[in-house]
Amino acid sequence: MSPSELITLIIGIALTVMIFSYILGDRLFFGIATHLLIGVSAGFLALVVIQKIILPYLITPLTYETGTGFFLALVPLTLSILLVLMLFRSGTQAGSIPLAFLGGALAALAIIGVTRGTLAPQILSTIGRFAPEQLMHETEPQWSAILEALMILLGVIAVLFVFHHQGQSKAGDVVKPVFLEGIGSIGQIFIGLTFGALFVGLFSSALIALISSLSEIIDFITLWF
Amino acid sequence: MPPDLLLLRDQQDRASLLASLIEQEGRVTAGKQPSRKPSGRAGRLAVALLLLIGLIVSILIGPAAIPPETPKSIPAIALSDQIQALAENDQVLIVLDYQAATSRELEALAAPLLEQLHTRGAELAILTTQPSGLFLAQTLLAQAGLPEDTQVDYLPGSYLSLISQAVNPGISTTGGNPVKDLRSFKLVLLVSDSSDSIRGWLEQIAPWIGTLNFAAVTTQMEAPVLSPYFDSGQLVGYAAGIADGNIGVQSTFNYRAYRVGLLLMLVMLLLGMISKGEADAIRREEERSE
Numbered sequence: 001m002s003p004s005e006l007i008t009l010i011i012g013i014a015l016t017v018m019i020f021s022y023i024l025g026d027r028l029f030f031g032i033a034t035h036l037l038i039g040v041s042a043g044f045l046a047l048v049v050i051q052k053i054i055l056p057y058l059i060t061p062l063t064y065e066t067g068t069g070f071f072l073a074l075v076p077l078t079l080s081i082l083l084v085l086m087l088f089r090s091g092t093q094a095g096s097i098p099l100a101f102l103g104g105a106l107a108a109l110a111i112i113g114v115t116r117g118t119l120a121p122q123i124l125s126t127i128g129r130f131a132p133e134q135l136m137h138e139t140e141p142q143w144s145a146i147l148e149a150l151m152i153l154l155g156v157i158a159v160l161f162v163f164h165h166q167g168q169s170k171a172g173d174v175v176k177p178v179f180l181e182g183i184g185s186i187g188q189i190f191i192g193l194t195f196g197a198l199f200v201g202l203f204s205s206a207l208i209a210l211i212s213s214l215s216e217i218i219d220f221i222t223l224w225f
Numbered sequence: 226m227p228p229d230l231l232l233l234r235d236q237q238d239r240a241s242l243l244a245s246l247i248e249q250e251g252r253v254t255a256g257k258q259p260s261r262k263p264s265g266r267a268g269r270l271a272v273a274l275l276l277l278i279g280l281i282v283s284i285l286i287g288p289a290a291i292p293p294e295t296p297k298s299i300p301a302i303a304l305s306d307q308i309q310a311l312a313e314n315d316q317v318l319i320v321l322d323y324q325a326a327t328s329r330e331l332e333a334l335a336a337p338l339l340e341q342l343h344t345r346g347a348e349l350a351i352l353t354t355q356p357s358g359l360f361l362a363q364t365l366l367a368q369a370g371l372p373e374d375t376q377v378d379y380l381p382g383s384y385l386s387l388i389s390q391a392v393n394p395g396i397s398t399t400g401g402n403p404v405k406d407l408r409s410f411k412l413v414l415l416v417s418d419s420s421d422s423i424r425g426w427l428e429q430i431a432p433w434i435g436t437l438n439f440a441a442v443t444t445q446m447e448a449p450v451l452s453p454y455f456d457s458g459q460l461v462g463y464a465a466g467i468a469d470g471n472i473g474v475q476s477t478f479n480y481r482a483y484r485v486g487l488l489l490m491l492v493m494l495l496l497g498m499i500s501k502g503e504a505d506a507i508r509r510e511e512e513r514s515e
Contacts, residue, residue: 023269023270023273024270025266041357044356044357045356048356048359048379049356049381052356052379052381053381057381109385109388109429113425113428113429113432114428116428116432117424117427117428117429117431117432117459118424118427118428121454121457121458121459122453122457124457125453125456125457125458194449197449198446198449198450200445201444201445201446201447201448201449201465201466202446203487203490204445204446204466204467204487205327205330205444205445205446207483207486207487207490208329208330208467208478208483209326209327209329209330210280210486211280211284211478211479211482211483211486212329212478214277214280214281214284214482215284215478215479215482218281218284218285
């Protein structure tokens with residue numbers, strides 16, 4: 001192990017132990033470790049942004065004497081200057097122009113993307129499960145495929161009804177019809193199962209990270225004995 | 226009048242209450258003590274210590290690799306098939322989009338795949354969408370046995386910076402955009418700890434380029450969200466979780482500790498559910514008696 005690797009390992013283990021001190025209710029060492037992480041990340045991010053974004057995308061095109069590149073670079077330059085003006089009280093209104101541009105563009109992209117990339121393919125996929133070639137093998141019905149298709153359809157419909165809040169108003173309370181309540185309850189079961197699966201995954205990911213860190217610490221300690 | 230001589234039960238109760246009140250007249254009685262809610266700190270500490278001790282003991286026993294017969298998931302097999310189907314010199318775009326916290330899990334999954342791609346002679350273009358990916362990539366490349374001088378480029382804005390190129394291939398890329406022609410790739414392998422990011426690629430880039438196949442390597446937590454995209458064919462495969470990274474010779478990760486950790490948490494969850502149920506029952510009983 002080279003000296004630089006050893007120093008890096010010691011720093012890593014020290015920081016890991018500082019984070020672990022949160023279990024004992026410690027705020028000081030945990031705070032130092034997290035502030036160090038944030039500070040280093042912010043510094044590194046600033047360097048990368050300057051080197052990989054501002055210089056190649058903004059400054060370099062401005063050095064072009066001719067061509068559309070120069071004029072195209074004026075657009076982000078102007079928008080950036082307007083954003084910087086938001087730091088001053090008098091420039092708040094001007095800063096809303098690039099923000100509005102950004103918000104509008106992202107909203108349009110999100111709507112198009114969700115429609116083309118998720119909603120339409122997922123609906124088609126659900127419908128496709130009821131295609132005869134999926135449910136029948138020669139002349140025999142495939143009961144497992146039929147059951148799976150029905151369960152998926154039930155899940156989709158039931159979960160949609162969980163978010164259906166329309167109902168009759170009685171003395172200030174919105175009362176949903178009984179059958180909607182029933183389907184909604186089934187939908188809640190599906191949502192619960194999904195959250196359960198997500199929780200297991202979350203715990204599993206955290207456990208893998210913990211085991212890796214512990215293994216490294218144990219390997220380091222056993223190195224000296 | 227003695228209470229026993231009264232006819233009705235409630236008359237007897239009232240008489241007994243009156244008798245006890247008269248008996249306690251003039252005595253000093255302690256006021257009602259405010260109930261102190263347990264902070265739960267001791268419980269958390271016990272759970273953490275139990276988990277740590279269990280894991281440390283499991284690691285100290287010795288290395289334990291994943292059994293080779295552990296089955297892979299269907300999406301992981303599909304991903305493997307896609308890689309096998311690639312020909313020499315086929316271009317593959319690798320997008321690294323993860324943070325240090327999940328690097329161990331993702332590197333264990335992605336490194337064997339990168340090695341496989343490299344062995345098959347595929348031309349790899351590696352991008353990172355996060356600044357920290359520039360140095361995290363070095364570990365991944367070393368694990369995969371790729372040359373040290375392999376170029377890793379930073380893609381600011383992730384898929385958003387490629388939309389114009391995806392929509393209209395005639396639009397020339399400006400500045401230092403590392404991707405010159407998105408359509409030249411056979412496969413895009415997204416190594417990401419965020420299903421939102423993977424969904425972004427599938428929503429914003431995939432619909433415009435029908436010939437481009439997308440695959441993913443992600444954490445076990447994000448896998449359930451990606452499942453519908455695999456079912457609909459938008460993802461040709463994905464790998465997630467310990468079993469999907471099993472290549473038979475993995476010795477760095479202690480599988481025994483992983484199983485012990487899962488078992489301990491399962492026991493603790495069950496105990497927590499039982500104790501919560503009991504506490505709720507006691508509280509309801511107290512509310513009813515009041």
